[in-house]
Amino acid sequence: PASQFSPSKFSNMKSVIFAALVASAAAFAPSAKVAKTTSLNAFEDELGAQPPLGFYDPLGLVADGDQEKFDRLRYVEIKHGRICQ
Secondary structure (H helix, E strand, O other), X not given: OXXXXXXXXXXXXXXXXXXXXXXXXXXXXXXXXXXXOHHHHOOOOOOOOEOOOEOOOOOOOOOOOOHHHHXXXXXXXXXXXXXXX
């Protein structure tokens, strides 16, 4: 056999390559900038907030900006840290 590729396999392969190129180009597209919320800015001056992250709350536990909840979580964190020592 001179050629193992039929026209339908060749167009299928072109489609797969095109899809892969589009997906890889989309991965490097710029994302929209998200403004910092004022609730997180409420804790920027707390102990442990360091540049470049500032106040780091990946789970959003104090996303509402409640100072009482923040103080309780900080107290529990310190207590558990002391118990683990």
